[in-house]
Amino acid sequence: MRPTEDQVVHELQDRTSPSAESMAALHRRLESGAERDGMLDVAYRTLDTAVGSLLLAATPTGLVRIAYAVQGHEAALEALAAAVSPRILEAPGRLDDAAREIEEYLAGGRRTFDLPLDFALSHGFRQTVQRFLPTIGYGQTYSYTRVAAEVGNPKAVRAVGSACATNPLPLVVPCHRVLPASGSVGRYAGGAEAKSVLLAMERTTTGR
Amino acid sequence: MPPKAPFETVVTDHGPTVLRVCRAVLGSHADAEDAWSETFLAALRAWPDLPADANVEAWLVTIAHRKAIDVVRAHRRHPVPVAEVPERAEQTALPGSVDTDLWREVRALPTKQRQSVAYHYLAGLPYAQVADIIGGSAAAARRAAADGVNRLRAQHTAGFARGDGS
Numbered sequence: 001m002r003p004t005e006d007q008v009v010h011e012l013q014d015r016t017s018p019s020a021e022s023m024a025a026l027h028r029r030l031e032s033g034a035e036r037d038g039m040l041d042v043a044y045r046t047l048d049t050a051v052g053s054l055l056l057a058a059t060p061t062g063l064v065r066i067a068y069a070v071q072g073h074e075a076a077l078e079a080l081a082a083a084v085s086p087r088i089l090e091a092p093g094r095l096d097d098a099a100r101e102i103e104e105y106l107a108g109g110r111r112t113f114d115l116p117l118d119f120a121l122s123h124g125f126r127q128t129v130q131r132f133l134p135t136i137g138y139g140q141t142y143s144y145t146r147v148a149a150e151v152g153n154p155k156a157v158r159a160v161g162s163a164c165a166t167n168p169l170p171l172v173v174p175c176h177r178v179l180p181a182s183g184s185v186g187r188y189a190g191g192a193e194a195k196s197v198l199l200a201m202e203r204t205t206t207g208r
Numbered sequence: 209m210p211p212k213a214p215f216e217t218v219v220t221d222h223g224p225t226v227l228r229v230c231r232a233v234l235g236s237h238a239d240a241e242d243a244w245s246e247t248f249l250a251a252l253r254a255w256p257d258l259p260a261d262a263n264v265e266a267w268l269v270t271i272a273h274r275k276a277i278d279v280v281r282a283h284r285r286h287p288v289p290v291a292e293v294p295e296r297a298e299q300t301a302l303p304g305s306v307d308t309d310l311w312r313e314v315r316a317l318p319t320k321q322r323q324s325v326a327y328h329y330l331a332g333l334p335y336a337q338v339a340d341i342i343g344g345s346a347a348a349a350r351r352a353a354a355d356g357v358n359r360l361r362a363q364h365t366a367g368f369a370r371g372d373g374s
Contacts, residue, residue: 008360009329011310016228016330023223026244030219033249042214077214086212086256089219 031091041085045092046073047099049106051194054171056095056102059084062116063098065168068190084120102171108205111138113172121168125156129163136177139206141199143181165189171198215255218264219248225331226268232326233276235315239283246275266341269331273323273341313363320344321356328353 003011034040042064044057055073057065057080064084067076081088092099097115104110113134119127132151136142142150144160153159164175170189176198180186188195226247230240250271258267314322320342327338328349338349 002361003364005357005361008310008357008364012232012314012325012360013228013330015311016231018224018227018231022227022241026223026227026241026248027219029241029245030248030252033245034252037249037253039249039252044216077216078211081214082211086215087252088214088216089252090216 027090031089031093034087034089035091035093039087040089040091040094041087042080043089043091043094044077044080045090045095045099047095047102049102051106051190051197054102056098057088058094058098059118059120061118061120063095063169063172064118064120066102066170066172068170068194070191071189079121098172105171106201108201111205115172117169117172119168122163122166125151125153125159126163126166129160130167130169130173130175133164133167133173133175133178136174138174139202141177141179144178145181147178177202212256212258212260215252218251218255218268222265222268223248225265226272228330229269229326230272230276232314232330233273233323234279235311239276239279243272243275243279246278247272250275263337265331266333266337269327269333270341273327309363310360313360317356317359318352320352321359324349324353325356325360329357 031040031043035043038060040060042057042059044055044065047054047056052069053073054069055065055067055076056063057067057076065076065080067073077088101110101113101115105113119130122130128151129147132147136147144157144164145154148154148157148160151160160178164178165187167173167175167189170176176188176195178186185192185195185199223244227240227244230243230247231237234240234243247268251268258264314325317325323342324335324338327333327341328335333341335346335349335353338353339346342349342352
């Protein structure tokens with residue numbers, strides 16, 4: 001019996017259907033081709049950690065975004081597409097150093113980060129504050145008021161809060177070391193619980 | 209202009225379909241992979257400037273059509289003296305099975321029929337868009353696709369349904 005048109009088409013679809021391995025190999029080839037041709041404007045990967053799945057993204061300049069799962073990885077990538085470039089690929093190679101240093105940090109074995117950073121996602125006073133934050137040492141905490149004073153704008157306490165809340169690089173730019181004067185942990189991009197975990201971890205390893 | 213989606217979503221959403229199309233059009237898996245790679249590199253380059261209302265799949269198939277032609281031309285200039293072995297472990301068909309016959313017969317179709325079948329039946333493009341890509345009218349594209357499918361049907365009077373009782 002002659003097969004029907006549907007059977008022929010179905011068979012053709014079946015026979016040309018790629019395996020996951022084929023697609024993964026082609027994806028890797030695309031990543032290296034894009035890197036070679038200077039078209040990998042943003043490379044990203046995810047990293048499973050004790051504070052949840054983290055999205056790590058980097059431009060050729062440096063690490064540009066770290067997003068907690070609660071912030072939404074997809075939303076973070078869409079924001080990068082709009083603000084930096086839509087030439088975005090999941091390409092873990094560029095994030096090797098960042099992933100390793102973050103893992104070391106979360107394991108308590110690293111106190112400072114040695115990574116090139118790209119502050120393309122922030123501007124003006126917010127960026128000034130964010131660039132200041134890494135000078136707050138491991139295990140130390142500042143109040144929002146103190147940060148405002150340190151960056152030379154003592155009245156801008158609320159703006160310091162906004163700068164911390166919109167920090168595109170949490171963990172590496174340690175906004176978790178800035179606390180409200182009330183003594184509470186305060187808000188955090190990764191949730192108050194993640195902030196407590198980081199602060200507790202830094203206190204413990206500092207006390208050792 | 210509304211913001212463009214991250215290109216990764218284009219690869220995820222359309223990568224497998226474009227590879228099917230390349231495989232059907234080129235017959236060889238290695239050639240199809242070359243055409244796919246060139247297609248997505250070109251698409252990545254042009255992605256920021258693609259109009260927001262563009263049909264992404266039709267756009268990708270149009271690029272793949274040109275890249276497949278480039279791959280064939282490159283072979284003509286630099287013939288590779290190696291027997292083609294399109295069937296790989298990932299294919300479900302056993303050597304000599306009717307599936308393998310279908311594969312060979314797809315490759316034996318006239319170019320326009322093969323392209324029309326791939327772009328309409330595998331990529332799901334309407335005939336007007338198929339015609340935009342391969343040239344000629346929508347009616348001619350429809351005829352070419354129908355002729356192609358009929359030819360494949362005719363080659364399989366024995367049928368190739370696998371174990372479904374027909």
